[in-house]
Amino acid sequence: MSAQMRTVPIVRRLTTFYGSAKPPQARVFNQAPALEDFDAYESDAILQACVKEYGAEWANPQLSTVGKLAGSKYMAQLAQDANDNPPVFESHDRSGNRVDTVKYHPAYHEIMRLGIEAEIPSFSWRNHDKKGASVARSALGYLMYQAESGTQCPQTMTFACVSPLNYMTHDQRSICNFAEKAITPEYDPRNVSAIEKAGVTIGMSMTEKQGGSDVRANITEATLIDSSVSGSNTAYFLNGHKWFTSAPMSDAFLTLAQTSNGLSCFIVPRWIPQTGERNEGLRFQRLKSKIGDRSNASSEVEYHNAYGELLGQEGRGISVILEMVQNTRLDCSVGSSALMRRALLEAINHVGHRKAFGNVLLNSPPMAAVIADLTVESEAATALAFRVAATFDKHATDHEKDLGRIITAIAKYHVCKRATQFVYEAMECLGGNGYVEDGIMGRLFRQAPLNAIWEGSGNVICLDVLRCFKREPKAVEALMHELATLNHIPEYSHQFNKLKADLSSLQDNLASVRSVVGTTALLLQAVALSKTSVQPVFDAFVRSRLMGGPRLEYGAIDNTWDIPNIIKQSNKIVRATDTSISSWMPLHRTTRTLHTTAEPCTRPRNLPYVTDEEVAKRRAEGDWDCPKCGRLNFLYTDTCACSYVLTAPLARDGDWVCSFCGDYVFAYKTKCRCGEPRPSWL
Numbered sequence: 130m131s132a133q134m135r136t137v138p139i140v141r142r143l144t145t146f147y148g149s150a151k152p153p154q155a156r157v158f159n160q161a162p163a164l165e166d167f168d169a170y171e172s173d174a175i176l177q178a179c180v181k182e183y184g185a186e187w188a189n190p191q192l193s194t195v196g197k198l199a200g201s202k203y204m205a206q207l208a209q210d211a212n213d214n215p216p217v218f219e220s221h222d223r224s225g226n227r228v229d230t231v232k233y234h235p236a237y238h239e240i241m242r243l244g245i246e247a248e249i250p251s252f253s254w255r256n257h258d259k260k261g262a263s264v265a266r267s268a269l270g271y272l273m274y275q276a277e278s279g280t281q282c283p284q285t286m287t288f289a290c291v292s293p294l295n296y297m298t299h300d301q302r303s304i305c306n307f308a309e310k311a312i313t314p315e316y317d318p319r320n321v322s323a324i325e326k327a328g329v330t331i332g333m334s335m336t337e338k339q340g341g342s343d344v345r346a347n348i349t350e351a352t353l354i355d356s357s358v359s360g361s362n363t364a365y366f367l368n369g370h371k372w373f374t375s376a377p378m379s380d381a382f383l384t385l386a387q388t389s390n391g392l393s394c395f396i397v398p399r400w401i402p403q404t405g406e407r408n409e410g411l412r413f414q415r416l417k418s419k420i421g422d423r424s425n426a427s428s429e430v431e432y433h434n435a436y437g438e439l440l441g442q443e444g445r446g447i448s449v450i451l452e453m454v455q456n457t458r459l460d461c462s463v464g465s466s467a468l469m470r471r472a473l474l475e476a477i478n479h480v481g482h483r484k485a486f487g488n489v490l491l492n493s494p495p496m497a498a499v500i501a502d503l504t505v506e507s508e509a510a511t512a513l514a515f516r517v518a519a520t521f522d523k524h525a526t527d528h529e530k531d532l533g534r535i536i537t538a539i540a541k542y543h544v545c546k547r548a549t550q551f552v553y554e555a556m557e558c559l560g561g562n563g564y565v566e567d568g569i570m571g572r573l574f575r576q577a578p579l580n581a582i583w584e585g586s587g588n589v590i591c592l593d594v595l596r597c598f599k600r601e602p603k604a605v606e607a608l609m610h611e612l613a614t615l616n617h618i619p620e621y622s623h624q625f626n627k628l629k630a631d632l633s634s635l636q637d638n639l640a641s642v643r644s645v646v647g648t649t650a651l652l653l654q655a656v657a658l659s660k661t662s663v664q665p666v667f668d669a670f671v672r673s674r675l676m677g678g679p680r681l682e683y684g685a686i687d688n689t690w691d692i693p694n695i696i697k698q699s700n701k702i703v704r705a706t707d708t709s710i711s712s713w714m715p716l717h718r719t720t721r722t723l724h725t726t727a728e729p730c731t732r733p734r735n736l737p738y739v740t741d742e743e744v745a746k747r748r749a750e751g752d753w754d755c756p757k758c759g760r761l762n763f764l765y766t767d768t769c770a771c772s773y774v775l776t777a778p779l780a781r782d783g784d785w786v787c788s789f790c791g792d793y794v795f796a797y798k799t800k801c802r803c804g805e806p807r808p809s810w811l
Contacts, residue, residue: 172196233318247273257523283379321400322402332374351437367386413431459518473504497692510544520537612653663694
C-alpha cells in the first residue's frame with residue numbers, strides 16, 4: 130500500500146505575496162506630518178507686525194525663545210499628557226483629615242513652570258517702565274496658548290489680580306506681599322504657606338449659584354472677626370459659597386462677599402499668613418466636569434468661617450474687581466485669537482501636504498478660498514486683540530486708556546464669538562483626521578467656546594458696552610476718533626455712518642445692541658489691520674466683512690480677492706533650527722537666564738521691586754541669601770528653589786523647636802504645624 134502511494138511534493142507557503150515590498154495594509158503615505166518643532170513666533174507675520182507697530186521689538190529675544198518652546202514636540206507631548214490626565218480632587222486624606230487638595234499630572238506642573246519662568250503672568254509688571262510691555266506680555270501668552278490653553282487660566286488670573294492686590298496695606302504686605310510674589314517668575318506648587326514661597330499663583334472666586342455674572346446678587350456674607358477694628362486690611366469670616374472657582378490650588382483667591390456696607394472684595398488665602406495654619410473654612414466641594422479646558426481644574430467651594438482680608442473699602446468690591454476683569458477680558462481676546470491661529474496652522478499644514486484627485490489640496494481653488502478666508506479672519510482677530518493690548522501699556526496716553534475702557538469689551542465679545550465657528554472650519558479642512566482625538570483639533574474645538582463664556586457671556590458684554598456708551602463720554606469720543614481714521618474708504622464710510630445712526634437710536638431699540646457691538650468690532654478690526662497687515666488682507670476684509678449681508682460660511686468669496694498673496698501671509702511655517710529644543714528640557718537651561726542675565730540687579734533676584742530697607746530688615750530677621758542663585762529665602766526654608774541646601778541651621782531669638790518633628794516655630798505660635806503644642810504650654 131505504501132509502495133503504491135505517490136510522493137506529493139510539499140509546497141511551502143510564501144511569507145508574502147509581494148516579495149520585499151510592503152503589503153498594502155502596511156503602506157502609509159499621503160498623510161500630513163505632525164505640526165511640531167516649528168517656531169511659532171517667526172511663523173506668525175501678523176504677530177511680528179503687531180509687536181513692531183506697538184513698540185515691543187525689544188522683547189523679540191524672549192518672544193523667539195518662547196515661540197520655539199510653543200512649537201516644540203516636547204511641549205506638544207506635555208500638553209497631550211496634561212489633558213489626557215485631568216486633575217483629581219482629594220477632600221480628605223486616608224486618616225479622615227480634610228485636606229482639600231487637587232492632584233495634577235506632572236506635565237501640568239512642567240507647563241506651569243515653563244510659562245511662569247517665561248514671565249507670562251509678570252512680564253508687563255516687571256518691565257512696566259518700557260514701552261510696549263503690555264503687548265510683549267500678551268504676545269508671550271498668545272504663543273503659549275497655542276500649545277496648551279488650560280494652564281493659561283491660572284497664569285492669566287495671577288497677572289490680572291496684581292491690580293486689586295495693590296489695594297493691600299503696608300501692614301498686609303509686611304506679613305505676606307502677595308502682589309510682589311505674584312510677579313516673581315518662580316513656580317512653587319507645594320501646598321504650604323505663601324510666606325514660604327518666592328512666587329505664588331492667585332485664583333478668582335466670584336460667581337454663585339443664584340447669580341452667575343450678576344455678582345450683585347451674591348449672598349456670601351462677611352463679618353468682622355474683631356468688631357472693634359475696621360477699615361482696609363481688616364480680617365473677616367466669610368460664610369457662603371462660590372459656584373465657579375478656577376485653579377483651586379492657588380495660594381490665594383480674590384472673592385466677593387456682602388458686608389453691612391454692600392458688596393466688598395476680599396483676599397482669601399489657602400494658608401493664613403499670620404499663623405501659618407491652613408484656612409480650614411475654605412472647603413472645596415467638587416471639580417467641574419467641563420467640556421474643554423481639561424488640564425485645568427475648576428471647582429465649587431463653600432466658606433465656613435473662612436478667613437479673608439478686606440481689599441479696599443467696604444461696599445467698593447465691584448470697583449476693585451473691575452480692574453482685574455479688564456485684564457482677564459484682554460486675555461480672553463488674545464487667547465481666542467491664538468486658538469484661531471493654531472487651528473489655521475493645523476489646517477494649512479494638512480492641506481499643504483495632502484493630495485486628493487491628483488492634486489495638493491491647497492492648490493484646489495475651493496480649498497484655497499477657504500484658507501484665504503480663514504487667514505483674513507485670523508489676522509483680523511489678532512490685530513484687534515493687540516490693538517487692545519496696546520491701550521494697557523503704562524506709557525499709553527490718556528486718550529489710549531480711554532479707548533481701552535470700551536474696546537476691551539468690544540473685542541472680547543467679537544473675537545471670542547468667532548473662534549468656535551473658525552475652529553470648526555479649520556477642523557473640516559482636515560476631514561476625518563480632524564475629528565479624532567489623536568490630534569490637537571478636538572482639544573482646540575472644545576476650548577473654543579470658553580473665552581466667549583468666561584468673564585461675561587455675549588449679552589453681559591454688550592450691556593457693559595452699552596453702559597460705557599452712557600457713562601463714559603471720553604471713551605466714546607476716543608472710539609469715534611479711532612474709527613474715523615478710515616472714513617476716506619467708501620465701503621468703510623458707509624458702515625461707519627450707519628453705526629452712528631444706530632447709536633443715536635440704540636436706547637429705543639436695545640434688541641439691536643449685539644448688532645451695534647458687532648459692527649463696531651468689524652470697524653475696529655479694519656483700522657487695526659490697516660496698521661499691521663498687508664494690503665491684500667485688508668482689502669479682502671473690507672470687501673467681505675463691511676459690504677453686503679452676513680455670510681454663514683467661510684470660503685464664499687468673490688473673484689476680487691488676491692488669494693495667492695493672502696495665503697502667502699499665513700502659509701509660512703518656520704521650522705525650529707534646534708529641533709530637540711534641548712534648552713527647554715528639564716534639568717537644562719530655563720528661561721531664568723532671560724530675566725537674570727539681561728539686567729543685573731543688586732537686590733535679591735526674587736524681590737526686584739522691594740526697597741533696600743525692606744531687604745535689610747528681612748536679613749536682620751534671619752532670612753538668608755542663596756550663594757548659588759541670589760534668592761532671599763525664608764528663615765526656616767533650608768532648601769532654595771535652585772536646589773541649594775543650607776547646611777548651617779538658622780534660628781531667631783525667642784523661636785522654639787518642636788519636640789515632636791524638630792521644626793523651628795515662630796515665637797508667637799502656640800503649636801507647631803504638625804500639631805504639637807509649645808512645651809511651655811503643657
